[in-house]
Structures are given as C-alpha cells and as structure tokens.
Amino acid sequence: MKVLGLNFGRKNGNCKLFLNAAIESAKAAGAEVEIIDTMGKEIKPCIGCGACSRLLQSGKGQIKCCQKDDYEAISDAVLAADAIIVAAPVYVLAPTGQLKNFIDRFGPAHDKAYMLFENELRKDNGGEELNPDCLKRHLVSYISVGGATTPHWVSYGIPGMNLFGMSLNMKVVDQLDAYGAYVPPIQEKLLAQSRHMGERIVEAYGLKTSEITWESDPGVCPVCHCKEMTLNGTTTVCCPICGIYGQLKVDGDQVSVEFSKEEQERSRLKFTGVLEHQVEQGRKDRYPRFDAYVEKFRAMQDEM
Numbered sequence: 582m583k584v585l586g587l588n589f590g591r592k593n594g595n596c597k598l599f600l601n602a603a604i605e606s607a608k609a610a611g612a613e614v615e616i617i618d619t620m621g622k623e624i625k626p627c628i629g630c631g632a633c634s635r636l637l638q639s640g641k642g643q644i645k646c647c648q649k650d651d652y653e654a655i656s657d658a659v660l661a662a663d664a665i666i667v668a669a670p671v672y673v674l675a676p677t678g679q680l681k682n683f684i685d686r687f688g689p690a691h692d693k694a695y696m697l698f699e700n701e702l703r704k705d706n707g708g709e710e711l712n713p714d715c716l717k718r719h720l721v722s723y724i725s726v727g728g729a730t731t732p733h734w735v736s737y738g739i740p741g742m743n744l745f746g747m748s749l750n751m752k753v754v755d756q757l758d759a760y761g762a763y764v765p766p767i768q769e770k771l772l773a774q775s776r777h778m779g780e781r782i783v784e785a786y787g788l789k790t791s792e793i794t795w796e797s798d799p800g801v802c803p804v805c806h807c808k809e810m811t812l813n814g815t816t817t818v819c820c821p822i823c824g825i826y827g828q829l830k831v832d833g834d835q836v837s838v839e840f841s842k843e844e845q846e847r848s849r850l851k852f853t854g855v856l857e858h859q860v861e862q863g864r865k866d867r868y869p870r871f872d873a874y875v876e877k878f879r880a881m882q883d884e885m
C-alpha cells in the first residue's frame with residue numbers, strides 16, 4: 582500500500598510536523614510512504630480551456646493538463662497512491678490558494694463517475710483504456726493547520742480541504758482541525774492525533790468502504806462531518822459540501838439536523854451520489870449501454 586503525504590505548508594512548518602508524524606506511523610504500520618512539499622512548486626491556476634475533459638472524451642490517450650509546470654507530477658503521485666494525507670495551512674480563514682489551484686486543475690476531468698462511464702465507452706469502442714489508477718479507490722485524510730487558538734479563525738479550513746478528494750470520490754477516513762498549532766501542549770495533542778491518523782489510514786485500506794468507521798469530530802453533517810449549514814429561512818437546511826438537505830430540529834437550547842438515509846446517499850462525497858448525478862443527467866445519447874454501465878457500477882459501491 583502506498584501512502585502519499587502532501588504538504589501545502591512551509592518545508593519545516595507546522596503542517597510538515599503533523600504530516601511527518603502521520604506518515605511515520607503509516608510507515609510503521611507497513612505502508613510504502615512518500616512526502617511531497619508543494620510550497621515552491623509551480624501550480625498555475627486553471628485557465629478553463631477544457632482540454633483535459635476533451636482528452637477524456639476523445640476515446641484515446643490519458644487525461645492531461647495543457648499547462649506545463651509541476652502540477653502533472655503531483656497529480657500522477659496522487660493517482661498512484663492508495664491513500665493520501667493532505668496537510669494545508671489556514672490562510673485568511675481558508676486553505677491556501679496553492680491547494681485550490683491543484684483542486685481546480687485536477688477537477689472536472691477526474692470526476693470518478695465520468696471517468697468510469699468514459700472508460701466503459703472506450704472498452705466498447707475498442708479504444709485505449711484509462712490509467713487504472715484513475716478508477717481505483719483512494720483513501721484520504723485531512724490536516725488543516727491554523728495558528729489561531731479559537732475555531733472561529735479557521736472556519737473554512739476543514740470544509741475547504743474536503744474539496745480535494747471530491748472529484749476523484751476519495752473516501753475520507755479522518756480529518757484533524759489543528760488550530761492552536763504553535764501552543765506546545767496543544768501541539769503535543771495534535772501530534773498524537775496525527776500519529777493515530779497514520780495508523781488509521783493503513784487499517785482502513787484493508788476494509789470495505791462500508792466497514793470504515795468515523796472516529797474524528799462527528800460535526801453536524803453525518804457524511805462530511807463538517808459543521809457549516811446553509812439556511813434559507815425554513816427548517817430545511819443544506820450541507821454546502823455534500824449538497825444534501827436535512828431538517829433542523831430544536832429542542833430547548835439543543836439544535837441538530839436530521840438527514841434521511843436517502844439524502845445521505847445523495848452526497849457528492851459518496852459513490853452512490855456521483856453515480857446518481859450521472860443518472861440524473863441521463864446521457865443515453867453518448868452512452869448507448871448507459872443502463873448496463875449503471876448496473877455494473879452500482880454493484881461496485883463497496884469497493885469505491
């Protein structure tokens with residue numbers, strides 16, 4: 582099993598400290614490990630040309646970005662890994678722009694369901710199959726690092742990091758909201774949590790997706806475990822990460838949100854959700870064997 586550590590902080594900063602702890606314990610648990618420091622690497626912003634998606638749809642060749650910089654090597658390392666631990670600093674309440682640049686470039690062409698459909702079409706048409714690394718399950722854990730000692734100064738850290746695994750439909754194993762990172766006793770606790778994260782991701786690799794349990798902060802949304810909700814003036818609220826709707830319940834001074842099982846399955850973080858999105862789009866003109874593809878992919882959900 583290959584575990585990749587992706588560091589978006591300084592080469593010797595807090596992100597690297599926690600990431601090293603996580604990666605070392607993944608190694609001790611038997612994983613082959615690598616760390617990439619992205620600071621100082623060139624990851625230009627996406628220019629929206631759509632060339633990556635056109636390559637995917639061309640039926641031949643692999644998905645590539647037309648811009649020449651360090652992005653492609655990092656993207657290849659992400660695809661080759663079985664699990665990724667990403668650490669990113671909070672800059673002005675949210676993860677650094679370098680991380681968002683990567684997410685945007687990786688973005689739509691690596692949509693898991695889209696790639697699966699295109700790959701089946703390629704097989705049916707005798708075309709070149711996609712790199713199998715694009716189609717396998719990837720696990721991910723997030724470490725969001727902030728210097729502030731209060732959570733309201735890192736508000737978009739963890740929610741922003743959840744965008745990283747979205748297009749490839751990575752299965753999130755853990756997330757650590759590591760604020761107060763410069764305070765020695767807090768740092769000790771965060772280091773212990775990071776070590777545990779490294780062990781957990783190796784353990785999760787041996788499990789079916791439905792067997793992976795959640796041990797981090799449960800949050801409010803039962804799928805992404807983030808705490809942010811979009812209100813529209815009614816008791817129906819929306820998780821902005823998952824795009825699913827729940828019912829606000831108030832009991833005295835206790836507030837919770839209930840999400841039905843059906844809504845949870847619709848989350849864009851779940852394989853069932855991204856598959857349903859393709860079904861909603863119903864692109865039978867492009868995929869003559871659309872229903873057979875859907876049936877095949879539905880049977881695969883516990884391996885994705």
Ligand SMILES: Cc1cc2nc3c(=O)[nH]c(=O)nc-3n(C[C@H](O)[C@H](O)[C@H](O)COP(=O)(O)O)c2cc1C
Binds near residue numbers: 590671730734
């Ligand atoms: C431009 C900038 C903005 C920052 N904004 C925040 C912030 O909004 N909230 C916070 O908790 N820390 C903030 N920090 C502190 C960093 O998150 C903190 O120093 C962290 O350790 C940086 O990661 P690194 O040590 O791995 O480089 C900011 C730092 C910089 C340089």
